Amino acid sequence: MRVLRSALVGMITVAALGLGAPAALAAPTAPAPARLAADKPPYETWIRDVTAVTTQLSSYLDSRLPGGGKKAVVFDIDNTTLETAYNFGIPTPAIPPVLAAAKRAKQQGASIFFVTNRPYLLGLPTEDNLKRVGYAVDGLHLRPWFNFDPTEKVKTDARIAIEKQGYTIVANVGNNTWDLAGGHAERTFKLPDYDGALD
Template sequence: MPLPVLSRRARVGAATVAALVAGTAVFGVGQATAEHAVPRTDKEIPNLTQVQDKIKAYYGDTVTADGEHYASPHSNYARQVRGIEAKARSYLTRALDRQHGHTAQPADAKTGKHAKKPAIVLDMDDTTLLTYNYELQVGFHHTEEAQDKYLESTDMDPVFGMDRLVNWAHARGAEVFFLTGRKEAQRDWSVRNLKNVGYGVPLDRSHVYLKDKEHPPAYLPCGATCSTVEFKSGTRKHIESLGYRIVANFGDQYSDLRGGASDRTFKLPNPMYYLP
């Protein structure tokens, strides 16, 4: 997630335009869908203040006595997330049952190999941890410095219900991997956050993958220059090479989900920003 402000994280003024013009809080391919790529008049551009107000209404903006903003569990955002989670749980019930049936089988007579262990892969920001409070604190203007300061001292809430879904899937036999564009320097803060808000799964280096531009792993041919899609799909392929079958991949950006190396993808809603 911590990427250069303009080139890698097109903020609310562009990404949310796509959502509103398309009539949905989910981005589609994440590119502006206004009538013209370059607006001919101001009437083709939603008013930025009104866009932010719609985002707050969608998340059920709740302000505490000390001025902090939080999303409501009764919001349309929370309802939409619960619907996605219900579909994911139904799918995973069947997928894990099938996969466990295969792993219980003897080794394949030709290859001598057992079926791969089932796994799920999840992005972090706005897939497992909700950035809404952070976004309101920075006025939807993300910078690496602001994110570092926030993550060092503050735990983000879990995305509504995702902690329960992840823990349930792990209890059913799925190995859980977190795959985030956060930088390697944010590892300790990220792991602390996941643990503190209830993700009761292994959170060691072999289960939590962050972006390390200084020392990129050898399994990524693109090295320090990987795009989000290259980084995430390449890491999923690496996970599969370790003997896992990724039965489900969860993300709030389409770049979290593209590139294959998963049986099924689940897109979480996020009208606050766009990552190509």
């Protein structure tokens, strides 16, 4: 279900960007579940909770990144690096404390990778959005064409592919368990999802 929902969101986003999605797919016929809006905390609370995690992340990276070797930090996108649930737009804004942590990691020599469940079709607009709001993008991994694996496997496979390029993934950052499960990262940092309110 999550895969199909992501694909539908992707096609709707493509239509909004004018990239030629069929008109029949351009608008959903049913509203989003009411519980998402009801359970989502105020923006200020969310940013405070995110900052508590990024403070730990930055402290860890300050101690882990100095020294040699090819090191990478992996980030999820929606509600991890971009404010999708609060300020979806074109472009969708960066989450300030996460952007600051990513810039700090880049300044210390880490490569910045993004691993998302967004469909492959959204690669160009996604990369453009990330760059326009200030992120360095050393690599972007999306759900491959015609891939119906669980999200956890898609993301684990992406991290394995990054490791095969010779990188050590020193940190993996996401707001859902499927962003972080599966190993292939020295440490994981989970941002709040409020029991699925920020899917």
